[in-house]
Structure formats: structure tokens, C-alpha cells
Amino acid sequence: MHKSKVSTLKNRISSVLHKMIKRNVDLHPQEHLQNSNISEPLMKKSIADAKTIVLKFGTNAITTDNRIDEDKLDQMAAEVKLLKLAKKNVVIVTSGAVACGMEINNLQVRPVEVEELQLLSAEGQPLLMHKYKTAFSKYSLGVLQALATHHHFSTPQERENAINGLRLAFAKGNKIPIFNINDFFTKEELMPKFKDHTFTDNDPLAALVTKYLKADALVILSNAGNLGSGGGTSKKKAIDMATTSGAIVAICKFEDLHSALIGENVGNIYPPRDSPAW
Secondary structure, eight states: OOHHHHHHHHHHHHHHHHHHTSSOOOBOHHHHTTTOOSOHHHHHHHHHTOSEEEEEEOHHHHEETTEEOHHHHHHHHHHHHHHHHTTOEEEEEEOOHHHHHHHHTTOSSOOOOHHHHHHHHHHHHHHHHHHHHHHHHTTTOEEEEEEEOGGGGSSHHHHHHHHHHHHHHHHHSSEEEEEEEOTTTOOTTTOSSOOTTOOSTTHHHHHHHHHHHTOSEEEEEOSSSSSOSTTHHHHHHHHHHHHTTTOEEEEEOGGGHHHHHTTOSOBEEEOOOSSOOO
């Protein structure tokens, strides 16, 4: 890379990280250690040392007023670039296609009809990927789209295809796989009622990717920055799936992503377990 481009990249990352660390930190130390006999420093060190990381961004974590917040995508891209410079493997699981569909159609209020949401998602998904491509290209990173449902993880052959694709992307070095639920073929993510095998803000999708990729860590970004009540059922199921497959799970606010990844005391941490906690 040309020296001027390297300098520009370093300045951009420095600027973004400076903004990210100027904030108030919401701590929940007792929840971190819930049902765990692992010390907090050890858990934090494990997250900081993770080689393969799944980052899950829910709708509320990357939108403002039902629109994708492009400043947040830029901050996300800067953080991913830092991870790649540290020779880490990164997979993103994202929501946001419906928000992009709303932007295209100039809608201010999210519809409630599931079929309408499916169409908005289908129309918005290309725009969502375009926004990711634009943000990540500033850091010399490419993006790869992976649309999935839980059915794509239901057979050994499909799981093998997905994992082989991810490993090839990792080998390329600068290609970031970005998963989203395929809403056009399934209503599971859009249904208001939680059921088994239902994706809620892509939490279980992120856990499935973590499990079969054998990732070291799953970091879930949410407005609350902790397990809380919103999405609690889906997050508990996702935590159980990921932790029983050997991964550490962190839940934190978007602005605390960098701090979580370097081992600072933010959000909630759930260590690997032999059996489900819930």
C-alpha cells in the first residue's frame, strides 16, 4: 500500500478510536461472573486473545431513527481493520436490511405486517451491503455476503460448505464475511413471537456461526449493553449455544466494542460451559 494511504488509514483509525473511548462505561460485574467459577481477568484475557471472533450487530446497535448510522459502520470498519492487523479472523452477523428498505421507500415508521417486512428486507439487503462495502473499502477491506436461515446449518454438507467458504475468506486476509438472515425465504426473524429455532435480531444465527466455525468469541452489540429484558430469550439461547460449544460470549454497547475486545471491564461476559445455563 502507498505510504500516503497507510498514513491516511492510521489517522482515520486513530480518530475513530479516540471518539470511541470518550464515553461513560456501564458496568455489571456481578452479571459477568454469573454461574461461573472462572475469574474475571481470565475471561477478559481470553476475549482479548481470541483468534476467531464473531461480531453480531443488532438493528438498534447500527441504526438511528430507523436508518443505518453510517458513522457507526465507519467505526465498525476501523475496529475490524485493527483486528485484521492483529491477524485475527472476523465474521460479522448483521441486521439492518429492513431499515435500508425503509430508507429506499422513505418510510419513517416500521410496518408491522410480516409480508411487508419481508419485501422491505429483500429490497433493502443490497443497499445494506453497499453501505458496508463503502465503509469497509476506506480501510482496504472487502465484504462477502452470506444470507442464511437455520436450515443451512441443518445438514453436515451445508455446514461444511459454509465453514469451507469462511476459511477461504480468512485465507484471503482482507475479505470480511457478513451474515444476515434470508428474510425472503423465512419469516422467523420477523415474527413477533419467539419460538424454538426462531431468529430474533439474529442472535441464534450468530450463535450457529460461532458453534460450527468453532470461533473463540462471540461479541453481541446491543443498545442495552447487557442481557437485560429486550431480546432476553433469544440472547439466552444464543449464549447457551455458543458457550457450550467452547466460545466466550460478550454483550456490550456499540461504543464499548473496542474496550470489550481489548479486555476492559464493560458489558456482560459469559465463559465456556459444559452445560446450558438456562
